[in-house]
Amino acid sequence: MSVEATAPVVEVEGATVRFGREAALDDVDFRLFAGEVHSLMGENGAGKSTLIKALTGALPLGAGEIRLSGEPVRMSSPVDAQRLGIRTVYQEIDLLPNLSVAENIALGREPRRFGGIDWRAMRERAAAVLAELGVDIDPGSLLGSHSLAVQQLVAIARAISADVKVLVLDEPTSSLDADEVAELFRVVRELKDRGVAILFVSHFLDQVYELCDRITVLRGGRLVGEYSTKELLRIDLVQKMLGRELAEVPIRRGEEPDPSSRVVIEAQGLTRGSRPRDADLRIHEGEVVGFAGLLGSGRTELARLLAGVDRPDAGRLLVDGRPASFPGPRRGIGMGLVYSSENRRTEGIIGELTVRENIVLAVQAQRGLFRLMSRARQRELADSWIDALGIKASSPEQLARELSGGNQQKVLIGRLLALAPRVLLLDEPTRGIDVGAKVEIQNLVAEMAANGVSVVFVSAELEEVLRVSSRVVVLRNGLLVADLPADEVASSALLALVMQPDDGT
Amino acid sequence: MSDVTTVRPLDAVAARVRRFTSRRASWIPVFAAVGILVALLVAGQVYFGNFVTPRVLSSLLLDNAYLLILAVGMTFVILTAGIDLSVGAVLAFTAMLGASLMAQGLPAALVIPVMLVGGALIGLFIGVLIQFFDVQPFIASLAGMFAARGLAFLVSLSSIKVEDPVILWLQSKLFYIDGWFLSPTGIIAILVVVAGALVLQFTRFGRTIYAIGGNEQSARLMGLPVVRTKLLAYVISGACAGLAGVVFTAYQGAGYPLNGLGTELDTIAAVVIGGTLLTGGSGFVLGSMIGVLVYGTIKTAISFLGAEQSWTRITIGILLLVFVVVQRAIVARSTRRR
Secondary structure, eight states: OGGGGSOOSSEEEEEEEETHHHEEEEEOOOEEOOOOEEEEEEESSSSHHHHHHHHHSOOSSSEEEEEETTTEESSSSSHHHHHTTEEOOOOOOOTTTTTTTHHHHTSSSSOOOOTTEEEHHHHHHHHHHHHHHTTTOTSBBBBGGGOHHHHHHHHHHHHSSOOOEEEEETTTTTTTTTHHHHHHHHHHHHHTTTOOOEEOOOSSHHHHHOOOOOEEEEEEEEEEEEEEEGOOOHHHOOOHHHTTOGGSOOOOOOOOOOTSSEEEEEEEEEETTSSSOSSSEEEETEEEEEEEETTTTTHHHHHHHHSSSOOSEEEEEEEEEEEOOOOSSHHHHHEEEEOOOOOOHTTTTTTTTTTHHHHHHHHHHHHHHTOOOOOHHHHHHHHHHHHTTTOOOOOOSBBBGSOOHHHHHHHHHHHHHTOOOOOEEESSTTTOOOOHHHHHHHHHHHHHHHHTTTEEEOOSSSSHHHHHOOOOEEEETEEEEEEEGGGGGHHHHHHHHHOOOOOOO | HHHHHHHHHHHHHHHHHHHHHHHHGGGHHHHHHHHHHHHHHHHHHHSSSSOOHHHHHHHHHHHHHHHHHHHHHHHHHHHHTTTOTTHHHHHHHHHHHHHHHHTTTTOHHHHHHHHHHHHHHHHHHHHHHHHHHHHOHHHHHHHHHHHHHHHHHHHOOSSEEEOHHHHHHHHHHOOEEEEEEEEEEHHHHHHHHHHHHHHHHSSSHHHHHHHHHHHHHHHHTTTOOOHHHHHHHHHHHHHHHHHHHHHHHHHHTTTTTTTTTTHHHHHHHHHHHHTOOOSSOOOOOOHHHHHHHEEEEEEEEHHHHHHOOOOHHHHHHHHHHHHHHHHHHHHHHHHOOO
16 A cells, blocks of 8 residues: 555645745655654755754745645744644654643643642643553653653653644654664654654664654755655665765774774773762873763763763773872863764854864863964864864854854864864764764874874664774763774674673662 | 552552652642742740630731732733833822812722723723834833833822712621621732632633733734733733722722822732742742732731831842842742753
């Protein structure tokens, strides 16, 4: 049975959106059928988010038409789209942590009795929706007391608790671990069986292939084509996204370090709370060490301890063989240990500042307030990193928030590299960015290592960790369970190591 | 055997506690305030011997009715993560306006609504500044404060005595029950608290207030009427200040343009001590009532001691500091957990 036999729920024809002279979306057609999971693929800047914004009413179309069940619709705000049955679950969860789960689901259409909100009915309704999704939580509990994964499911519960025709999932899996992703997919499949049209946007190719029926590829604001997942090989998909052969984007791994090379930092029994516990680790000069582990394994926490961002409860950190303790990241930066957070938007890029200001920020902070860098010097520094890292910005004075995720990440890396670090700790540097930018960042890591910088590379994507690192450290449940040369492990073996249930304790 | 029977109820209690903390975590600061109130009362009773008596407790409400009304309005505003510095000046302005209108012979039945509307209009002015001109609530309400104070002086530079029987009755009429007494102003204040609590808990408007305090952007994306709700919060605060003006006029028997200097800060202090987060989205009108009672109790205790009332401010200052620090800790913990 083909979905194409029926008429599409959403039909976009000739969609065009221009920012200034540049077309973010240029005459794009798009179709979405009831009961299918459809993926929108493309590099950053390909027009994916513009198309999604147009579909969800966040951005008006310059030209073209959106038809919902055959009827042309005009949406001037996300509220309009919601009224029409187009609901969106965003990457950054946009619910309210200070309210109960039930309220988050019902807000704006609470059941009422005697003119007031009927809390009991609201909780019962929420419980029913959550039960449909197979989520077992107390609807009266505060949303903020749950994990991100649960919050994501609550966001979906909110979306489907009203009449929903189209569900847009924008990077829903980027902060979930494998189990949680499986749970999400189960829910998505159920919704699909109920006839909801689902648009699933993700950078994880595996997930797209596991879940989606069809794929629409965009490149440079233009439609490349619409394909059935079954008939499109991965390699072809990547090629269509990039517009060039994959062979042209080789991935180089960091050189194997000379075993006699100097140890830059050494952790001895580092412990903070329950994760990490008792971590021993040495990082050599020019080495790329990958941290592999599930969400909550302590991979981020260990990286933060190594950079001196957090303070350990026990254990010590040796830098160049001398014990070092940090009251905060500032001392760590002084010793050449720099950390880039996994939360790019909240702990990294400052969207209201320009690209130049973002790059200069750390250097200026290190110099102190009273030794202001001249504008010319700032410009020079920014230009050199924009150039070296291939940051795509209209000018150094463009606001950082206007850049794509990948370019923001490069700006962040530029900021840290401007400090001339000895150890660069990158936490999820490729999360939420497209394939092309991923490859560039991975190559960058190799290049830095070749120049003698040690890199700690934390990522949820095991294959990426394996590809980039010369050594892989596996964390599970706060414990450092393995430390292997990268070329001795296959990704399946690594997966087994990462996932393996703990015995005892 | 005995193990089983003792363990089970404990488990049940633990489950209850867990459920409570996951559902009602935001009440914890309110309980802290209740604890402080009880501690103050017990300490007062131990020290003075005649502190916890119906007379003292009754006058607590009588003396602080206006502050209670202000605190309810302020709670709405702070829950949206805003602030309203104008309430003390609005109180003074409406009191002056009312006193002068009544001095010209207008009946209270007409003057009181005028005072309420006057307060509400200043609230609306502040809300419009914030919402449509993108002014920080601190600055917008500061402008409102100066405007209202100026208007108060514009009415008259000196005190105006109020002789309207209805207004005076509001304070002088005391209903006695068993040594306890309650004035109409106290009844008004309690009604305002009840109304405020019901509105926040059981109306969409009330829940939208919390939603805005949680995350304004998200509230907007959810299709909630953010603009209307925020405007209304400031209007409510202004109207409460107008009502407080009525009650304060009854309390003082006169209007004076320098009335209520610094009252806005007392109000904010009471709201914060009552467990409302200045960052918005968490807090309760009932908590604010406890905060006002804590404030009033400290004031009473200090007058019992015969010490300078400046000690009230010092004590409140210290308490406030403690509460703000505790709140920071709570917020920091909850963000780390996520």
